[in-house]
Every structure is written in structure tokens, then in C-alpha cells.
Amino acid sequence: MCKSKISFQSGVSNLTKHVQRKHLAVNLVAREETEQQPQEISPQLPPSSQPSTSATVTIPISTNPPARRYPPISAFLRRDCNKIKKDIDDHIMNLFIWDMQPFTIVEDKGFRDLIKFAFSNYVLPTRKYFANNLLPGQYEAVKTATMAS
Structure with missing residues (x-):
């Protein structure tokens, strides 16, 4: 052997x-x-x-293959990284909406350090991403909900 x-x-x-x-x-x-x-x-x-x-x-x-004794590594990995990223993005967006924080907060060192500490695998988007991609979607959602009621 x-x-x-x-x-x-x-x-x-x-x-x-x-x-x-x-x-x-x-x-x-x-x-x-x-x-x-x-x-x-x-x-x-x-x-x-x-x-x-x-x-x-x-x-x-x-010559039989060995029995699986341990769970596969995929059992320890996060299931849906895109959903987690979207949830974090939405919560940061709510910080801008509810607390009237400026978009530039995502460029501040303290905020970046906090996000890196809390979510080590999360890549913080730029302020332009929040302003140009997420804000219009939030606006349309609130507008549609307001018109429906």
C-alpha cells in the first residue's frame, strides 16, 4: 500500500x-x-x-468503497449567497431611507470596518450602486403600494 x-x-x-x-x-x-x-x-x-x-x-x-462517515462540505456552506447579499443590501438601503443617512456613508472607514467585521464574506457596493440601482427599485415599490391603497 x-x-x-x-x-x-x-x-x-x-x-x-x-x-x-x-x-x-x-x-x-x-x-x-x-x-x-x-x-x-x-x-x-x-x-x-x-x-x-x-x-x-x-x-x-x-474492494467496496468506504462508507461516508462525514457530511459533505456543502452542508457547511451557506446555501444562498445571493439571497444573503440582497438582504444585507436591502438593510443598508433602509439605513439611507429611514435614518436619512447620506450614500457616502458606505465609503467611510468606520462603516466599512463594521460591515467587514459583521459579514466577512460580504463585498460592500459603492454609493453609486445604492443610488442608481437600489433606490429606483425601492421608489417604484413604494409608489406601487401607495397607488394600490
């Missing part, structure tokens, strides 16, 4: 642990549970440290 040298003087537990940790694709099965022919692995030790008796370690190897 690999060229690692594992101590096996009194048992094969070190070898078993090595295979379980480093070779996840190998499925170790007890001898009485397997019907396959076991493969023999003969550890190679340097001639000076080779014991006087010859030892052969038998490890039955299954």
Missing part, C-alpha cells in the same frame, strides 16, 4: 490503526467475516533491524 514502516513486534494493532487512519479506502474485515481471499502484506524492515523470525501480516481487503 505505502512505504511506511510500522512496528509489529507483539501484534498488528499499530498496522491496523495505520491502515484505518491513512488508507480510508481499505476496508479491514475480521477473518471469519470475510469470504474473499486475503492479501498478504509482508513488512519490509532494514536488514539490521529485522527480527530473527519472519512475520507476515494478513489483512483481508475489501
Whole structure:
């Protein structure tokens, strides 16, 4: 499997642990549970440290793929980044509308640091983005709602 040298003087537990940790694709099965022919692995030790008796370690190897033990990485990622970005943009837009803050606040160092601290993956748009893209949409939404009522 690999060229690692594992101590096996009194048992094969070190070898078993090595295979379980480093070779996840190998499925170790007890001898009485397997019907396959076991493969023999003969550890190679340097001639000076080779014991006087010859030892052969038998490890039955299954060719089945390893069972998934951990959830996929996608389970830890944010599901809908565009929705989160839109929500943050809308909340910043509400800061301009409700609190009458100037659009230039998005260029202030303190505000940029606050947003970077609160939302490390969020890229803060420019003031022109808020003024030219989001403000007209908000205006039309309020205008439509006002005319409907």
C-alpha cells in the first residue's frame, strides 16, 4: 500500500490503526467475516533491524468503497449567497431611507470596518450602486403600494 514502516513486534494493532487512519479506502474485515481471499502484506524492515523470525501480516481487503462517515462540505456552506447579499443590501438601503443617512456613508472607514467585521464574506457596493440601482427599485415599490391603497 505505502512505504511506511510500522512496528509489529507483539501484534498488528499499530498496522491496523495505520491502515484505518491513512488508507480510508481499505476496508479491514475480521477473518471469519470475510469470504474473499486475503492479501498478504509482508513488512519490509532494514536488514539490521529485522527480527530473527519472519512475520507476515494478513489483512483481508475489501474492494467496496468506504462508507461516508462525514457530511459533505456543502452542508457547511451557506446555501444562498445571493439571497444573503440582497438582504444585507436591502438593510443598508433602509439605513439611507429611514435614518436619512447620506450614500457616502458606505465609503467611510468606520462603516466599512463594521460591515467587514459583521459579514466577512460580504463585498460592500459603492454609493453609486445604492443610488442608481437600489433606490429606483425601492421608489417604484413604494409608489406601487401607495397607488394600490
